[in-house]
Amino acid sequence: xxxxxQEPSLTVSPGGTVTLTCGSSAGAVTSGHYPYWIQQxxxxxxxxxxxxxxxxxxxxxxxxxxxxxxxxxxxxxxxxQPEDEAEYYCLLSYGGVRVFGGGxxxxxx
Amino acid sequence: EVQLxxxxxxxxxxxxxxxxSCAASGFTLSVNGMSWVRQAPGKGLEWVSDSVIGxxxxxxxxxxxxxxxxxxxxxSKNTVFLQMKSLRTEDTAVYYCTGHGGLSEWxxxxxxxxxx
Numbered sequence: 595x596x597x598x599x600q601e602p603s604l605t606v607s608p609g610g611t612v613t614l615t616c617g618s619s620a621g622a623v624t625s626g627h628y629p630y631w632i633q634q635x636x637x638x639x640x641x642x643x644x645x646x647x648x649x650x651x652x653x654x655x656x657x658x659x660x661x662x663x664x665x666x667x668x669x670x671x672x673x674x675q676p677e678d679e680a681e682y683y684c685l686l687s688y689g690g691v692r693v694f695g696g697g698x699x700x701x702x703x
Numbered sequence: 704e705v706q707l708x709x710x711x712x713x714x715x716x717x718x719x720x721x722x723x724s725c726a727a728s729g730f731t732l733s734v735n736g737m738s739w740v741r742q743a744p745g746k747g748l749e750w751v752s753d754s755v756i757g758x759x760x761x762x763x764x765x766x767x768x769x770x771x772x773x774x775x776x777x778x779s780k781n782t783v784f785l786q787m788k789s790l791r792t793e794d795t796a797v798y799y800c801t802g803h804g805g806l807s808e809w810x811x812x813x814x815x816x817x818x819x
Contacts, residue, residue, distance in 0.1 A: 640801070651807055690761060695747075
């Protein structure tokens with residue numbers, strides 16, 4: 595089973611830009627893994643921000659974008675806001691079996 | 704309003720069984736893939752099971768629950784279930800159901816505690 599690796603924590607200044615990455619022990623991440631980015635704030639249920647690599651839901655702020663970068667799956671936050679402080683998880687599919695990354699705690703400071 | 708609501712979480716004994724339910728409103732479960740995800744206290748998200756609609760369908764499980772958990776649907780009740788048996792202390796977690804297009808919907812979760 596693939597192991598997904600994310601940065602444990604990242605700090606970004608208000609208005610700044612940060613990129614989170616998700617790498618797989620099974621090789622390059624592709625669109626065929628139907629990649630997701632999921633946000634979770636303390637005490638709340640998760641919420642999906644990005645699906646199928648770069649598709650956004652109606653509630654996903656425009657400052658978030660998903661992409662494939664150097665064999666990894668990436669989430670770029672451009673123009674960080676205080677409300678973006680949260681844990682972010684990537685989720686990939688391997689032939690029906692899904693795997694979450696360990697999560698990245700983003701601090702806006 | 705589109706929403707999911709889990710129920711059935713409670714305190715269970717190691718080796719025991721439990722059935723979780725996830726009721727959908729505002730959309731039809733029968734034409735949507737659905738998933739169960741869990742989160743142990745203070746830990747990250749862990750995928751548990753998927754019930755797939757497209758591509759021939761099928762149900763998939765994480766290795767940690769394969770052979771012990773069964774995911775099923777009752778389309779007449781617009782509800783999915785997670786039957787859990789041979790429970791272990793490491794199954795203690797908040798269990799979320801999620802689904803609809805692009806995993807757009809998540810329930811609030813239901814807490815399962817496995818302890819003697």
